[in-house]
Amino acid sequence: MTPDPATSGSAGATTTPPGGPAVPPTGRARFGWPVYAWGLWDWGSAAFNAVITTFVFSVYITSDDFGPNADTNLGWALAGAGLLVAVFAPITGQRADRSGRRGFWLGVNTMLVVAVSAALFLVQPSEDYLWLGLVLLASGNIFFEFASVNYNAMLNEISTPRTVGRVSGLGWGLGYIGGIVLLLVVYFGLINPEVGLFGITSENGMDVRVSMLVCAVWTLVFSLPVLITLRDDKAERTPRGPRVGIAASYRHLFAMVRDLWRTDRNTVRFLLASAVFRDGLAGVFTFGGVLAAGTFGFSAGGVIIFGVAANVVAGLATIGFGVLDDRLGPKRVIVFALVCMMIAGVAIFFLHAGGSTIFWIFGLMLAVFVGPAQSASRTFLARLIPEGHEGQVFGLYATTGRAVSFLAPAAWSISIAIGAAVTGVADGDDAQYWGILGILLVLLAGLLLLLPVRSQVREDSALAHHA
Known part of the structure; x- marks a missing residue:
């Protein structure tokens, strides 16, 4: 994996304007049914990620x-799942x-995610069923993350340098x-x-179990459209040969990481920067409800209403910002989003005595920019991956994110203790x-790590070939 120049004078090469995305000299944007089929997977898989893990089953x-x-046991189960994903x-x-x-x-x-979701029906409200529920929930998280790696890797198959921002934004927004x-x-x-x-009724937990x-x-x-539409090309399948063991797979992975470090440190730097600011973004939603209830006096119902509004705002903004991603480049979108989020966070800190109105205004401002930063992070990396390595590199993307997932929770707790x-x-x-302030510190660290990273489209990426 050797890096290609950001610019080239050869015919048909992609070029990189300063601070912006590479734009092919020729090529027409593709935005048809395969894109919508791909985006519907995000819409459907949100059932596990949002409803089961975040709002309903974890509370149950x-x-x-x-x-x-x-x-406590829930925390250990999800931590174990996160370790296995990493x-x-x-x-x-x-x-x-x-x-x-x-x-x-x-x-x-x-x-497997579908099967786990259905099996959660078996978890009755009794201490005897605790570990059945935790093991199923942890397993579902693992399968969801593995599916997401392959889902993200498909982004380059259905987009071009001119449309990748809108395609990614559509999927991420539909998920919200x-x-x-x-x-x-x-x-x-x-x-x-x-x-x-x-x-x-709620008797024997049937309301949650049927959910x-x-x-x-x-x-x-909502997963069927992408599975039916984007089938594997039989011509690209490799012949079935000797099974490659776990150890050999890791040797290949470590060799790829060493090669990345020697030849393409730009990608390595982005993986590090994105891991940090993505954890800050996750912290915004993780602790947003806690802050709304504890500091601004939201009732339980008020927190749910705010959560609904925040997710709708985030979804619509993510779809809209996809256009800016394509026109201005993902780096500018991420930098703009992180700066705006830090402004909103500082306002929440200094104006917290103003009550719920302050949180409605600046909390929703935070929500506006979370999704666009997440989606642009995905397209940033998609532009840097050589064709045929999408799954492996997006797997590293998941791993680096898991590796620093302690940052936002730790910064949150330490900042409260200092306060x-x-x-x-x-x-x-x-x-x-x-x-x-702890969450803002994590976002700031990610922003500073991102600033030196170059935004470009590699000429050996699938995106460049689809231009």
């Missing part, structure tokens, strides 16, 4: 019915690249909106009413608003 499994240590994501992507069966493995892992649409369906149709659809079946069907239905010491309050909850 940590309720009093599952014993006094359920929340270890195995690059080699699962590598094997999909090598076999030419990226679509097949997307389908396998997606169906799809998750919220399904959350509203299950919350108001099954969970919130005393008697929900089909006469379902898991709805999530399984949702994921299945309590500075202000002299006895209860750390009274200094909770200081936690936003």
Whole structure:
């Protein structure tokens, strides 16, 4: 993997304007059914990522019915899942690249997510079912991340340098909106009413358990378009040869990382920078609800309403910012988004005494820029990957993200402790608003690491070949 020049005088070569994306001299943007089919996977998979993991099942499994240590055990289960993803994501992507069966493995892992989602129906509200629920939830997270590696790797197959920003933004935005649409369906149709659809009640946890079946069907239905439309090209499949063991896969992976460091440190620097600022972005949503309730006095229902509004705003903004990604380049979008988020965060810190109105204004401003930064990060990396290495490099993208996932939570907690010491309050909850400074510090560190990284399209990338 040797780096190509950012500019070239040869015919048909991609060129990189200063600070912007490479623009092919010829080529027509593609934006048809395959793009929408690909984006619908994000809409469907949000059932697991948003509804199950974030809003519904994780809350259910940590309720009093599952014993006094359920929340702690949930943390350990998800930490174990994250470790396995970090270890195995690059080699699962590598094997999909090598076999030419990226679509097949997307389908396998997606169906495993569907199966796990349906199996969560079996988890009754009893301490006896705690570990069944935790193992299923952790397994689903692993399969979801493995599927996401192959899904992200498909981005270069369906886009060009002129459309990659809009394509990525469409998928990411549909994920935000799809998750919220399904959350509203299950919350108001099954969970919130005393008697929900089909006469379902909360007795024996049936409202949540049936919601898991709805999530399984949702994921299945909206995953089928991409699995049917973007089938693997039989001509690109490698002949079935001797099985490559885990050790050999890691040797190949380490050799690729060494080669990247020697020949293309720009990509390595981006992987590091994106890992840091992506953890800060995750922290915004992780602790946003906590901040709304603890500092700004939102009720439980108010937090849900704000969460719905934030996700819809994030989804629409992500789709819209995809156009700017294509026109200005992903680096400018990320830098602009991170700067605006830091301005909003500083306003929340200094104006926290202003009550819920302040959080509605600046909290939604934070939400506006989270999605565009995440989507542009994906397109930034897509432009840097040589053709045939997409799965492996996006696997590294997942690994680096997992490796620093402690940054935002640690910065949040440390900042609150510092705030309590500075202000002299006895209860750390009274200094909770200081936690936003920790998240902003992580975003700032990611921004500073990003600034020296060059934005370009490699001439040996699939994107360049599709121009």
